[in-house]
Amino acid sequence: MPCALCGDIIPTEVARCPACGAWARRRDFRAVGVAVFMLLGFNAFIALGSGMSLVRLLDPLREATHDTYDPALTGRAIAPYTDVFVIGTVMAGITGLLYLGWLWRAYRQAPGPHRHRQAWVLFGWICPLVNLWVPPRVVYDVWVNSGRFRAAQRHLVGLVVTVWWIFVLLGVGLSRLFSHSGVQTLADARYSVHLGVAAAACQALAAALCMTIVFQVTRLQIARDL
Template sequence: MTSPMPAPSFVPGAALRSPEGLGRAAAALLGVTVAVDLFAVYADMLEMNVGADLADGATGSAVAGRAGHADTLYGVAGVAQALVLVATAVVYLCWLWRVRVNAEVFDRSAHRMRRGWTIGGWFCPVVNLWFPRRIVVDAWDASAPWGARVRHAPVNAWWTVWVIGLFVGRLAYTRYDNADTPSELRGAAGLMLFSDALDAVAAILAVLVVVHLTRMQRHKALAGPLPSPVVG
């Protein structure tokens, strides 16, 4: 059950809801994502090594057995990544919606996007390359301590790695599907390894963003309203 956060007096009638439970769940699932991505990296390495052996002319039952084992692990890794992605996306978006609403309570003027884009921005082609980052940055700014200098380095690092990994992943899948020779298979597996490694790094950075933004919101709620300047 979600515990309410203290309602700050500077927003009459508004009640903040704690993002801590959802934040912990999102961070935990992102941790699982990292583990699955690392398993995928291992499977990619096996595929790459088998492709290299086949490209060098290796034959025999031993190579065939290793190839079958590598293909099996590669398939398992792909299914695991898909399942974990769905679970993580659902919990993460619930957390993001919660912090976005809280951020509006803190500062309604700090948001450049309508609330609906908190979810929709991830699924609309083209704009999903920058709308989600903008949502997070606006929530980050609104949740920062009063008068503090706001830095977006954690958000920028996470989003940069995420977008690069997205493009590399699409290229890697295309090359893997079109690989007809051992050399092409080795190259596609190497690119897929790079993509899975980027996904793992992006997930780690996402954990940092979730934890820090959740902590900022709790501290700001407990700090209360912006102190009025003393006149006289």
């Protein structure tokens, strides 16, 4: 297989690249990181496209009145976006499984101290209530333990992780509200479209920030010990 750092061919029976000395496990870890990065970008692209399409529905709704508003027509126009959000949720689930595999390896390769045991890399996402604050703490520990950071840099990492997690929660919550919103009245339709735009924006920003986290952690762990 080719080395992820220099491109030289690494024999399967060799643990290090003969050209640059990179460990094969770091090569594999980089490949997983690139796959997660690309999937996150695809998720961000879908969310951004959905939000931009929903924005186009705002102008007709602004010009509409209670006498000219047609709830059946509006319902048919908005219904496909509910399906898009469902597809986005499925894609996010697939991306999340690969992301957890990446995070598991990143945790194992990051020297301590960690505030949570490695099992919380998985259980932190599925345990009710606990999954509201454990995942960002695990991600923060993995990031700061993957390199050498000054106090100001640690605060910046914490800010990025916190903002990312806020957008994750907002994206999940707003998309659920959008899927249960109605278009019986003009006010309901305007509210539903605004919910959809906000949900799409939060999902796109969450995916973009997660791309930053994956890129930085992967880069730090690959560069270490080279």
